[in-house]
Amino acid sequence: MTSPLRLGIAGLGTVGAGVVKIVRQKAELLSARSGRPIAVVAVSARNRDKDRGVSLTSYAWEDDPVTLATRDDVDVFVELMGGADGSAKAATEAALDAGKDVVTANKAMLAHHGQALAERAEANGAILRFEAAVAGGIPVIKALTEALAGNDITRVMGVMNGTCNYILTRMEGAGLSYAEAFEEADALGYLEADPELDVGGIDAAHKLALLSSIAYGTQVAFDAVELEGIGKVSIDDIRQAADMGFKIKLLGVCRMTGRGLEQRMAPCLVPEGSPLGQLDGGTNMVVIEGDQVGQIVMRGAGAGEGPTASAVMGDVMDLARGFRVSTFGQAASSLTPAVPAKTATPASFYLRMALADRPGALAKVATALGESGISIDRMRQYGHQSDAAPVLIVTHKTTRSALDQAIAAMERTGVVQAAPVALRIERV
Amino acid sequence: MTSPLRLGIAGLGTVGAGVVKIVRQKAELLSARSGRPIAVVAVSARNRDKDRGVSLTSYAWEDDPVTLATRDDVDVFVELMGGADGSAKAATEAALDAGKDVVTANKAMLAHHGQALAERAEANGAILRFEAAVAGGIPVIKALTEALAGNDITRVMGVMNGTCNYILTRMEGAGLSYAEAFEEADALGYLEADPELDVGGIDAAHKLALLSSIAYGTQVAFDAVELEGIGKVSIDDIRQAADMGFKIKLLGVCRMTGRGLEQRMAPCLVPEGSPLGQLDGGTNMVVIEGDQVGQIVMRGAGAGEGPTASAVMGDVMDLARGFRVSTFGQAASSLTPAVPAKTATPASFYLRMALADRPGALAKVATALGESGISIDRMRQYGHQSDAAPVLIVTHKTTRSALDQAIAAMERTGVVQAAPVALRIERV
Structure with missing residues (x-):
């Protein structure tokens, strides 16, 4: 029996609790698959007393995530607190500086600090993985970084914010106005505390910027994403686009052109018969196109406890199996600054x-x-x-x-x- | 600069030639991504003089694939000859015995000898990978083995023979009889030399048996796949299924039940509005369902030079990056004999x-x-x-x-x- 892989988990919301549950309930399966036991040794969250539906008494508790991240008995720091800066970033940096591997679901942190964190990981011989940060349970980071590594990537597209797709689908299906569909999504708890992260396209643009970096070997350039939310999409547009055979989706697109890197997150028309056009409700879809593979379409749940925890565990299992791949698929020092395309590909x-x-x-x-x-x-x-x-x-x-x-x-x-x-x- | 990963490629059909082209044309990209050069050092095929659209003069030529597989200067033996037995098996075994890693696209060999080969790899500390054997360019082996390793897999389904899906789509779209659509597929060169491999569902069943093994930790049990080809599907069935809102697909399904492992490859009805129902022509689709992730749908080209070579290169790149995962996702010795379910799940x-x-x-x-x-x-x-x-x-x-x-x-x-x-x- 080889030594267990010991996790320290910071952030015990639905995803964090979901990861703890998987580690507890599937110990035998995880160990059979990875060849070694996976164990949680310590956890951290803002509120120690909250009932999370899973017993935490056998784990050390740390009030300070930085302390958790640097514990001697932690091999992998699992960052599920969220937020681009603050505790999440401080603890991630501390973990990497201590040579610990990090698994995170934090798209905002990576979109803003991805290059610096990747360099930091590299300098310390640590691995930083983030499958859960993009499109929930869909293994798009793995597909792009690993499976399609023999391709020149020609385009990546994605519907990567389930809330926006829900709103657009409800407008179309039930004839609701944008305001009505927004209210409905809000009442269902689908919106972030700052709804602009969803409907403004920011959350989806974070994800797109990460995909661009892997696809094109460029430093994450979130600020260069051409960004437009769904707030101006009217029911008239949805109806009249349908009349022409199209659906309207908040679609992220990145491609490398002779003019530079195009990254766009904006409402677009797509043919209603296409996989993207047929994507209803809160589901996510990512389309990856490579010069060898042609078009790969991947569809699944983009959020929620199970799907996101599944993605976190995929990264954890890779680490348990000894897989050490660079954050964005190649050495951080080899990523080139993204030169944004000044003009978009004609359409x-x-x-x-x-x-x-x-x-x-x-x-x-x-x-x-x-x-x-x-x-x-x-x-x-x-x-x-x-x-x-x-x-x-x-x-x-x-x-x-x-x-x-x-x-x-x-x-x-x-x-x-x-x-x-x-x-x-x-x-x- | 670390040492190059040196490939010996046996089989220079479209896929083999495709792999050589990628290695030659993308040297810089592959090396940036994997951190080391990827090089072809030796090749083998039946006919040395055939023009394969790519220069082979800089590589050693071996008439005997077994000799190629065991060359001192080969790190990874890439088996693209095909066939369940014969040279492919002999050379694969020789490579594994010599402690060399193997990448193969050979579904028949693995469906028949997967357990023995996995044990052989393990005994020699070698890795055996086969992404290209299932669903062409779709990274389904990677998704199931790695990304979804934190899930209990509840069901895997797939349309994994493009020729059958082409025939069924043509019957439906053009009102052709089975015989007419079969003739058309034959004229287009879509059929295997033994067409029963396609239309009898055997090729797709090979793939399903591999997926089952990974999903459920069982020894590959191709003979236990309940198998029915598309030869009896009539245009009447296609029309009348459509009238009820269904499409007919040659669908592979595996699931573990309390009664044992169900593996079925047979014509099935699926709702016309579902992703599987909307899959037209030669495209493949695999649906993986896990207790955490829910449903993941993956779609792409199931065959052809580029897509299959892309999958081979994905495995090669993993090896170049030092990733060493067991053949079927866990130690061969830990795979349990599959107990076939005597009765199928009600439907x-x-x-x-x-x-x-x-x-x-x-x-x-x-x-x-x-x-x-x-x-x-x-x-x-x-x-x-x-x-x-x-x-x-x-x-x-x-x-x-x-x-x-x-x-x-x-x-x-x-x-x-x-x-x-x-x-x-x-x-x-």
């Missing part, structure tokens, strides 16, 4: 506007598009009672800057009422 | 029959079902010109043995013409 766009009901109005819109070099793929004008006609246009491939130029030109003609809505159509 | 069934057009006929069918304890979920009788009415029944959950009893009773009454078709409906 088709969905354009919705309210057009003044007078002769020549449509001609002016068409002229504005034409003069910006944009050709029209499909156009629909809907019947209307008011003095403005709803008009939908799907363009052929163009750049966002050409489109913005065309929209500005339309607005100058005075035939469009209010600002047209433009959403990117992502080819999937 | 709903689809039952199609031609019913004699005379008074009381349907009553006799209903009575036969009722007397076997089977209740009817949905029933449709279709209009007809002949003297037999097409009747479709979807049952509530029942056992296959109760259903067979009911079918025998129906046949005794003489009201059903020809043998009714019964297909399992897999809840997904």
